[in-house]
Amino acid sequence: MTTPVGTIKREEESAAGHGLCVMTRRRFLMTGSAAAVSVSTISLSLFPGRVVQAEVVEYPRKHIARLSALKDDQPLEFNYPDNEANSAAMLVKMGGVKAGGGIGPQGDVVAFSYICSHQGGPLQNRYKVVDNHRVLGQCPLHLSTFDLTRHGIVVSGQAYENLPQVLLELEGDEIYAVGIMGLLYGRNRNLIKSQKG
Numbered sequence: 686m687t688t689p690v691g692t693i694k695r696e697e698e699s700a701a702g703h704g705l706c707v708m709t710r711r712r713f714l715m716t717g718s719a720a721a722v723s724v725s726t727i728s729l730s731l732f733p734g735r736v737v738q739a740e741v742v743e744y745p746r747k748h749i750a751r752l753s754a755l756k757d758d759q760p761l762e763f764n765y766p767d768n769e770a771n772s773a774a775m776l777v778k779m780g781g782v783k784a785g786g787g788i789g790p791q792g793d794v795v796a797f798s799y800i801c802s803h804q805g806g807p808l809q810n811r812y813k814v815v816d817n818h819r820v821l822g823q824c825p826l827h828l829s830t831f832d833l834t835r836h837g838i839v840v841s842g843q844a845y846e847n848l849p850q851v852l853l854e855l856e857g858d859e860i861y862a863v864g865i866m867g868l869l870y871g872r873n874r875n876l877i878k879s880q881k882g
């Protein structure tokens with residue numbers, strides 16, 4: 686299932702009618718996520734008199750879990766956006782700690798790549814709770830650690846790029862992955878097979 690482009694367009698038209706930035710949060714996140722798999726191009730008026738072109742990446746919408754079935758601080762592994770190399774990812778409800786991009790009543794449910802952004806080290810079983818901090822690391826290769834409450838920024842180690850964050854949507858009790866912010870390690874585009882190809 687692809688992004689409901691018609692819905693996004695209606696939201697943007699409504700926003701434009703109220704003098705707001707003509708770009709929904711979802712489109713912004715998806716536009717910023719990976720320019721390599723371009724399925725369409727849109728024109729944006731972000732500043733008066735200035736129109737810029739932006740590429741829009743459409744990801745598959747994939748059911749991941751039920752919110753009510755998640756247990757605090759117990760990660761769930763899944764693959765996204767496909768089942769190809771370096772698609773391993775984790776979903777976790779962070780015990781009520783609100784996070785950037787978090788969903789659910791407490792904004793504490795997030796998902797990230799399980800592959801270190803530095804040189805692809807495996808991050809499985811490295812989720813840690815330290816007081817109100819929620820991190821993934823240390824990476825076994827060069828000790829990088831990523832802050833899951835702040836979009837996967839690097840807090841220590843050799844990595845210099847955020848851990849790619851899987852964008853989530855909540856529909857009732859159902860959690861869906863709908864995109865990725867950042868480029869998965871080892872890929873030149875997040876979706877190995879273009880949806881056009």
Ligand code: FES
Nearest residue numbers: 801804806824827
């Ligand atoms: S591969 Fe993870 S820190 Fe180098």
